[in-house]
Amino acid sequence: MTLQTFLLLACALLAIGLYGALSQQSIVMIMMGLELMVNAVIVAGAAFWYYVSPARPDGQVVVLVAVTLMAVEMAMGFAVQTAIFRSSEVDMTDMATELKD
Amino acid sequence: MDLSGWMRIQATPRPLLVTARGGGGIRVAAERVLRQRGWDLASTPAEADLLVVCGVPDDDALAAAVERVWSAFPAPRARASVHVETDVVSELDRARVRLDDVEWQRSDIAARTGAAETARAEEHTGEHDHTGHTTHSTTEPACGHHRSSDPGGGHSMGDHDMGGHDAHMMHGGDVAGLRMADRAPDRDGLALDQLHVSLGPVLPDWPAGLVVRVALQGDVVQSAEVEVIGEAHPDGSSWLGMPAAAAALDSMARLLSVCGWGTAMRSARRLRDELLTGAVDDAELGRFVGRLRRSRTLRWATDYVGRLDLPHSDLAGDATQRWRRWLDVVEGREAGHRRGDHAEVALERLPGLLEGQELAAARVIVASLDPDLDSVLPRDARDRVR
Amino acid sequence: MNAVSQGPTWTVLLVPVLLGVLALCGAAFARVLDARADGRGISGGVLAAPLAESGRLLLQQRRAVVASDRLLARTGVVLVPVAAVLAALVVPLGDRTASDLSIGIVWFNAMEVVTWAALWMAGWGSNSVWGLLGGYRFVVQGLSYELPHMFALITVATGAGSLRVSDAVAAQESLWFVVWMPVAFVAFLLSALALSFSGPFDTATGRDIVGGVLAEYSGVDRLLLVAGRWLMLSAAAAMSVPLFLGGSGGPLLPGWLWTLVKAVAVLGLLVWVRSRTATLRMDRFAEFGWLVLIPLTLLQALVVAVVVVGMTGGM
Amino acid sequence: MAQAVVFWVCAIGAVAAGLAVFRVDSMARATFALLASFVLAAVPLLLLGLSYLGILVILMMIMEMVVMAVFMIMYMMNPAGLMPMSMVHNKKGSLAISTGTFVVLAVGVLLVDWPQRQGVPPPDVTFALGEALMGSHMLVMLVIGLGLFATIVSAVVLSHPRGRYDRFGDDLRRRPPDDPIPGSVDARSLTRIFGVGR
Incomplete structure (x- = not known):
């Protein structure tokens, strides 16, 4: 285990998440992609903390912020989806773009 | 004797009761025997090993439902059909023997596997894989279409759509x-x-x-x-002759069961049976009624549920008021009248009451109205009630 | 004298055994209460009924339903008892503990939350309307009890100044936490019933939805779910001992016996409460949890925090 | 050695589960594949000694994923069932972009001369985190707290159709409130819960 292996793991998770966020149509699935990307941030933050500056708490704080971010993203995502759904019965992004007119 | 045989005999059977219209009296008798033997009632075929049919399922829909439930039983299984109250003990004993009869169970499994395979060959629906335990799929009802919710009657619902x-x-x-x-x-x-x-x-x-x-x-x-569904039985059932207090306790027991208070449900059934045999301890009955009246959790489950505006009717008010009235009957403070029109009024109001309610509340509403369909409705009622 | 230390590795194996025995005691006591209500005598058969029932379920055929999601269903079924045993790993017995994690209290919390996922998977996977509703109800219930539960745990951690269970025990040498954190204790007991979906919190397996999550399970699957529920209740009861009841502290008897006595007493209390209450309706309990329990437990945490700050002489 | 084995197993598992999220046949499986990915990615955190954060990630993600599952029931109610699902747009483009990102980042990771490790972890890392949040990083804590609070309020406002004027009437005086399911915890039932009055 080195810093590099941890960062490679983070890169892989980020890439998968990016693929999901770009390719999926369902709002829920896009959120899953975003969550995977935040997960990559968590792994990278923890690795930097341990392998670069373990004496300082900044790395840990980054992880905590990422976890919070995930909760916020999730709650807002579902709230927005529910609001959109209520007005127009749509749960896909492609259909949501048509709401403009 | 081998280990599994010994384990089999140590266990008490789990009966699942099915009652046809007109089978109320038989159900009460069966519940008494099962309670005394300590055979706890099952709520789903998956849990049960003994199917007890009280009364005669003289209607195609009910008979079909019974068969569906029976086919959902896991092995080992046995069934008892009780047509007369006096047969309860002998039928249960016979079923118990069959349950422990290894040969019979083996041939039952073989018969079911064969039947399921032919059915599958004919229907050829779905993709269910056969991996591992081949016996699994044999417990599924062969028909794929029913979506009734006989307790755990199986796949009550269809496949899942992915929202795409x-x-x-x-x-x-x-x-x-x-x-x-x-x-x-x-x-x-x-x-x-x-x-x-x-x-x-x-x-x-x-x-x-x-x-x-x-x-x-x-x-x-x-x-x-x-x-x-089913034929009405205006007479020929001892159900009608049951004292009002015992009938009220019977209704109360169901409501308690639906509200998830198993211990009180058991006490209510026991006191009902003791009332019927005249061996009831009045002080204990009083204590029991007092405990129910004081219970906050029970009131929490029934307050505001299923409110009916019917002045001068036993069904008036919410579920709490209805069960409190039953307790009045139990205490002898009110005469108690399970009049015929109660059931009809209840059936008429039921759809309106149920709409917009959560399923738990819906179950409480039905249990608190407890329409007695055994004897009340005339034979052509099925068409009239909508 | 109360110092708890890490036991040797083999003690990990002791945890499921002891937890199983505790669970059997709880189930037997429930049977006794049932038999009394039924008007039957209390015999050896009643006490052995949980064992006999386990034997019956072991011999029963497992069944599966058309188009059920077996992978999720099996995972969920197995996870329920596993989560209970894992949660119990951090409970000290006397002055020994199987694993004295530095974050034992959070560990217990996390393992308990595993039940959410497990029950939901089991309910969903069985492809039945009842299982689905059961899983759904359990999550709603979880959202109602989880925050008070967490605040109760946080209160203990604040009082102990640590997330380590052995530190919580050490902090109670002079005064049990239950004395000055009664609200947290009650909230913990309520959530103990709720997280093991038993007693007044059994909506997920309610008889009104013919067993809910349990509806489609027979044989070994059912045994794992039912046993898992009892193991979870026992684990929570056992956990209340180091968190609130001074761990192994007590006169005369050896420490490990005191732990057991207290755990059995709490479990008995929980089982008795089960027999005296109807199931709480979910919408009402959700509102009660958010409007009453959360403010009360927050207030309790505040009081404890102020006391701790005052005792240590401010910042 | 044992640590390295655990790391690699969990890392490969996390990536595989992450891939599975967008490949499996049902939303339920996708949700729990994501959960598996999170749990497996949290194990390396535990290996680094971040026991609190590791367990916190596991705890939070289980709760989040189960809540996600509830939303699935809301919008797609059929249970279980495996039906091939494909709801992608621009699959090739996304694949190219994400693969490209991975390659660029991975090359960067391997080529960059990372700084040397400075210092050692404190004896109690959880305590250090708490101290930082309540001391030098107080601002972060404040932002997190306020952010979560704002999220709760705005999520409820966005998703709930009825406000207190719908419940209590225009002058907020209607008692009991007008709810789809009557019997909410108002002052009256509160007194009953605590046994004040009958």
């Missing part, structure tokens, strides 16, 4: 021969997926002969249709 473009087109369609959910507006202004489920005729703590078809969103009932 394709899936949207599938709404309301059939997948693998199973009905899928479709959409309808709900009480919170969201058009969400809806499930069609039928409550009864085989459902624990449910009035015999009643079928309520509901559309569910989440666990909120969107719409309900009431139907009564």
